[in-house]
Amino acid sequence: ACDVYDALLSPRPYRPTPYDNRTALEEIIEMAQVGKLSWEVVQTLVSHNRKDRPHFRECVVSTEKRGTPPANSLYGVIVKRDLKEEIKCPNCHGSCIKREAYKEGVEYISYECRSCRKEFDEDDLLNIEIDEYYEI
Incomplete structure (x- = not known):
């Protein structure tokens, strides 16, 4: 305890x-x-x-809950790793692992580079594609 x-x-x-x-x-x-x-x-x-x-x-212990647990806790979030989709790291161009996290029924998708361990999401990938498009 x-x-x-x-x-x-x-x-x-x-x-x-x-x-x-x-x-x-x-x-x-x-x-x-x-x-x-x-x-x-x-x-x-x-x-x-x-x-x-x-x-x-x-000591009489109350079972009434008046406190509030910390917000945005990731404790108990289930993470699935999907090796089927090959994404290249925008940092080092290594291969990345797609991670799907579910918290309170909401899906969060991110990617983790196997080489440099940098983590990024789909918005980061979209921003990189836009930057590359305008460099042409």
Whole structure:
């Protein structure tokens, strides 16, 4: 429970900001409700965060959610790699991998170069094509 709590309060590469204390505790309470964490350990953690710090057995834990998780978190996003389509990197001209990410039912497509690891999207490819057209 303490590791989960620490992870929620710490910066992570897949979300722009960490959880605030209230929302982190609410996430941990939810995990305890479904049996992923010990209820007594979660009660102790909640008790420790209360102003009066009651004994954990006397601590009444609210299940009401009032906090808001950080926006734009990419945690849990499913990424599919498609090797069928050959795209050349605009940076080094190496071959790229098409990546499709789905978050809350919305599809995001990007490309990652196997050589230089630069990542770009379809808008970047379109801008390069337009630039090349006007150079002629």
